[in-house]
Amino acid sequence: MAYPQISIPTVQRLAQVYARLGELRSKGTRKVSSTQLGKELGTGSHNIRKDFSVLGEGAGQAGAAYDVEFLRNRIQQRFGLGRTIRACIVGLGRLGTAIADYDSLRKAGCDIVAGFDSNINRVETIRIGIPVHPAYQISQVVRNEGIELGILTVPVFGAQEATNRLVQGGVQVILNFVPSKVDVPSGVVVRNIDMITEYLIASAFVTLKSESQNDTEERI
Amino acid sequence: MAYPQISIPTVQRLAQVYARLGELRSKGTRKVSSTQLGKELGTGSHNIRKDFSVLGEGAGQAGAAYDVEFLRNRIQQRFGLGRTIRACIVGLGRLGTAIADYDSLRKAGCDIVAGFDSNINRVETIRIGIPVHPAYQISQVVRNEGIELGILTVPVFGAQEATNRLVQGGVQVILNFVPSKVDVPSGVVVRNIDMITEYLIASAFVTLKSESQNDTEERI
């Protein structure tokens, strides 16, 4: 490979940087330093610069910081973030319909072109502006529509079956909002967005924090 | 401290294990091995056992795996996950109201007792079963109600101000669904749940995957 292997934390941070650069650009900011980016992501400037090394040479100018527009394009190109990805939502409950209407996702390049629900008569289906299909048609519609990404917002017990159908239709990426893991063949990328676990992690940190205060120690 | 320092990845995995143990328990499963838990979390059994070392001795029985109920209690006790935490939601748009109705969160111990919105006349306010207040009352209500956790679902431009008010009221934990970082005083725990960034990470991985296929290399 022309470029070095890229570690997972690095990809994550670069994606965050990319999102942040979009905000800066729309505010009209032209330049940004690694120090500032580091501060905003909650890490050190060293880390940011190290991450940027995967972008090849000349990403920034020594002494003159990074050009917002140029850097954004560089990241976009490196990770193929420019193109629009066709997506669908499985599970049109409150959360699913909320996401279907979430404008920031569309702006990021996620084009939601279909919705699925096991109950085709749901009231909510009226309120969203995308074609809705029954769940048993997932594979077929995904294939016909050239959908690459699936958003899972079904109840826990239906998650694996929905996943299987998405994969069978040819989906490559799944954003899983269901608080349980799903199995996929190797090659399919799953990102879990699990607010239950996040809640638990947060409460655990609070407990640990109060412990370490008692010990006059810092951590976390 | 009586226990060793606990690393952040360990806390995260243990929270995931805890959530998983809850599922297993409700399915009636009595025993679970480190191998199985590792598989479900996408890591090795070594890692799981290493993590459990922070729980003290006797968490499991050699040859007999872990007792689901016992292990769950042990984690609960270690991280204070048993108690109910009073919470509020700031921003009652589609996402906010969806979360307010999200039953799994309540089951995990998150008791949402108030909602806030800058537009008090929102239609959606009618549809949720919690008292709703205007945003300028955040600090006061949070303090009076003894709210410890705030869920942020406002637009980007209002996030920092809402955060400040939550912190001023005495909130210790924030679940931030807004796709931008917020500043908090040290001591306040923030967990970012940012689906835009998750989307970007997922698409980046897809690009990298296709690259590494060309090179007959595996990563990610």
Place this chain on the structure above:
DNA sequence: TTAGATCTGTGAATTTTTTCACCAACAGGC
């Protein structure tokens, strides 16, 4: 032009995290 401050890029050192290797403990069949 010059001085001083700021910034990037990167090899090396450090720290953190994961993985390994292996012993003792236990369950179940016979």
Place this chain on the structure above:
DNA sequence: GCCTGTTGGTGAAAAAATTCACAGATCTAA
């Protein structure tokens, strides 16, 4: 009871990620 296969616990080794340190480039201001 006794053997066999499986499992947990843990110190040591390996791998990965972060932080450091500094050379070299650029900008600003006087």
